Amino acid sequence: MILTNKEREKLHKAIYSYLLSQNFTTSAQAFMQDASVTEDPSSSDLLEKKWSSVVRLQQKVMSLQSELDQLKEEMVFYGPGKKISDSNSNKLVGLPRVPEKHTLTGHREPVTCVAFHPVYSVIASSSEDASIRIWDYESGSHERSLKGHTAAVNCVAFEPNSGNLLASCAADLTIKLWSFDSFECTKTLHGHDHNVSCVQFFPAGDFLLSCSRDTSVKMWEVSTGFCVKTYQGHTDWARQVAINTSGNYFASCSNDETILVWAIDALNPIQTLAGHSHVVESVCFANQNATASLLDADFRHKTEEEKMNSSRAPEFIVSGSRDKTIRIWEAWTGNCLIVLRGHDNWVRKLVFHLGGSYLYSCSDDKSIRVWDLKTGGCSKKLLDVHGHFVLCLAVNPRYPLLASGSVDKSIKIWECL
Numbered sequence: 412m413i414l415t416n417k418e419r420e421k422l423h424k425a426i427y428s429y430l431l432s433q434n435f436t437t438s439a440q441a442f443m444q445d446a447s448v449t450e451d452p453s454s455s456d457l458l459e460k461k462w463s464s465v466v467r468l469q470q471k472v473m474s475l476q477s478e479l480d481q482l483k484e485e486m487v488f489y490g491p492g493k494k495i496s497d498s499n500s501n502k503l504v505g506l507p508r509v510p511e512k513h514t515l516t517g518h519r520e521p522v523t524c525v526a527f528h529p530v531y532s533v534i535a536s537s538s539e540d541a542s543i544r545i546w547d548y549e550s551g552s553h554e555r556s557l558k559g560h561t562a563a564v565n566c567v568a569f570e571p572n573s574g575n576l577l578a579s580c581a582a583d584l585t586i587k588l589w590s591f592d593s594f595e596c597t598k599t600l601h602g603h604d605h606n607v608s609c610v611q612f613f614p615a616g617d618f619l620l621s622c623s624r625d626t627s628v629k630m631w632e633v634s635t636g637f638c639v640k641t642y643q644g645h646t647d648w649a650r651q652v653a654i655n656t657s658g659n660y661f662a663s664c665s666n667d668e669t670i671l672v673w674a675i676d677a678l679n680p681i682q683t684l685a686g687h688s689h690v691v692e693s694v695c696f697a698n699q700n701a702t703a704s705l706l707d708a709d710f711r712h713k714t715e716e717e718k719m720n721s722s723r724a725p726e727f728i729v730s731g732s733r734d735k736t737i738r739i740w741e742a743w744t745g746n747c748l749i750v751l752r753g754h755d756n757w758v759r760k761l762v763f764h765l766g767g768s769y770l771y772s773c774s775d776d777k778s779i780r781v782w783d784l785k786t787g788g789c790s791k792k793l794l795d796v797h798g799h800f801v802l803c804l805a806v807n808p809r810y811p812l813l814a815s816g817s818v819d820k821s822i823k824i825w826e827c828l
Contacts (some may be wrong), residue, residue, distance in 0.1 A: 423448045429459065505764040506781060506791050507771075507813050507825040513551035515822040517544060522816030524566045525805040528591075529574045534805070534814055536822050537564035543579055543589075548812065548824050559587055559596045566609045570616040571808075576633065578619055580607035586621055586631065598636040602629055609651045614658040622649035628663050630675070644671045644680045648690075655696040655726055660742070662728050664691035670730050672742050684740050686747050689733035693761045696742075697727040700767020704784040705739065710749045729770060731758030737772055737782070749787045753780055760804045762813075764827075773801035773815055779825075797821065 414422065423446040430439035442448065520539035527534050532549045543557040543564055562582035569591075570576040576597075577589040586600040586607060605624035612619055618639070619631040626649055628642040647666035654661045662684075664670045670691055672682035697705055705711060705727045726742035737751040737758055756775035763770055769790065770782040779801060781791040797817035805814045811827040 420448075425461070505766055505769045505811065505827050507779060507793055507827050509793060511796070511823040512812075512826050513548065513824040515546050515548075515551060515553070515824070516820065517553050518542070518820045518822075520563070521799075521802060521818040521820060522822055523564060524803045525814040525816045525822055526567045526569055526577075527805050527807045527812070527814065528569055529571055529808050531574065534822070534824075535567045535569065535577055536816055537567045537579060538820070539563035541581070541583075543567055543577070545594075546822070548807075548814070551824070555594060557589055557594060557596075559599075560585065565607065568611050570612050570633075571614060572616050576612075576616070578610045578612065580610040580621055582606040586610055586619070588633070588636070600631055600636050600638070602631075602638045602641075603627065606648075608649060611652050611654055611661075613654055614656065620652045620654060620661055622652045622663055624648045626665070628652055628661075628673070640675075640678065642673055642678055642680075644673075645669070650690070650692055651694050653694045653696050653728070656698055657724075660696075660726065662694045662696065662742075664694040664730055666690045668732075670694050670728065670740070672728070682742060682745050684728065684730070684738075684745055684747070686738055686750075687730065687732040687734050687736070689757075691730050691732045692757060692759050693731040695729050695761045695763060697729065698763050698765065698767060700765065701763045701770070701784055702727055702767070704767045705748070708748070708785055708787065710787045729761050729763075731761045731772060733757040735774075737761065737770070739787075751782055751787060751789075753789050753792075754778065756800075759800070759802050762804045762806045765806060765808065771804055771806070771813060773804045775800040777801055777817075779804070779813075779815060793825075796823065 427439055427443055427448045518538040518540055522536050522538050524537045525534055534546050534548045536544050541560045541562055541564060545554040547554055560581040560583050564579055564581045567579045575591050577591055580586045584603050587596050588598040590597050603623040603625050607621055607623045610619055610621045617633055619633060622628045626645045628649055629638050630640040632639050645665040645667050649663050649665050652661055652663045660674055662670055662672050668687050670684040671680040673680050702725060723743055728740045728742050731737050735754050739748045741748060754774040754776050758772055758774050760773050770784060772780050777795050777797055779793040779796050780789055783790045797819050799818035801815050801817050803816040813825040813827050814822060816822045
């Protein structure tokens, strides 16, 4: 018996009063006779109150369940029998902490890209509102806006050494170079025939790479603004480019569902990475620390190492696709080492943890996920971090900070401890 006689009597009175309050008179009278209910004016709204209480409790239970799941994941690192001084302590550095440190608002359209300055405590963001904004990520304040593009700005990138230059590209077919001293546009680069999707500096800061919906990748000399090379290989929109840490190779991804690996001095790709079943949105070379982690990864078999061309240093590439998966590739052999599954929608952006332990990803499922490069498992999920699709991520080059940008027009700064 679930209810006592007294509780059942109260329930019957509440049902009877509810039927009367909703003008279901005939039903109320019939129920009164069948249940032998006596009228009780005090219970007229009892049923509605109980119902709304149950709904609130269900929402609370769901919220607590989500928190519990997150805590269970963190127990992998903080669990019983483990100490902060254990060897696992190195893994703890790099996990984004909830809640966010700052939420930066001001853009009028979706945020397409975020980039940390390599020296100063500022971050740049680009948006479909055709503007670039500079923010102080320590205080969360807006510093200034850079205006010059006439259509959606798709990407921004700082010169990686001094940060004296900021590059931007847009749907207006142009690339712009901005002085970080005067905040003025010093050069406008023309050459692409369609929407320019991405722009990246080479490690030395003397050249730029860009890719476009016109399917090409172009190299630009920063000092003159001249296009010095055009790379043709994709058959559809080239979405993003990534340059390795040595600056002698780069990769590009495309709507044609492939990733192409290029040597900068050759006009034909040296490797084609195929396996995704939809548009490849993001591509990234592993940094030196991440390369060391991947060489020792549990999912990387010795046979892969034996196949590696010993005349070249190992290089690993990660890619994210609209097929909801992330793939880790060995660049020279073209082998896909592992497929990471977990996102429920398009994977938009991938960035490596500077210490090399983790890979961060963001998605249209509104989440940020942290992947352990040793095991290939998901170490942490931050769900519903934005109110809409999460389009971009950036890692601070000096401090344990992560930035995300979204269709909800906001940028969030996350501490990674």
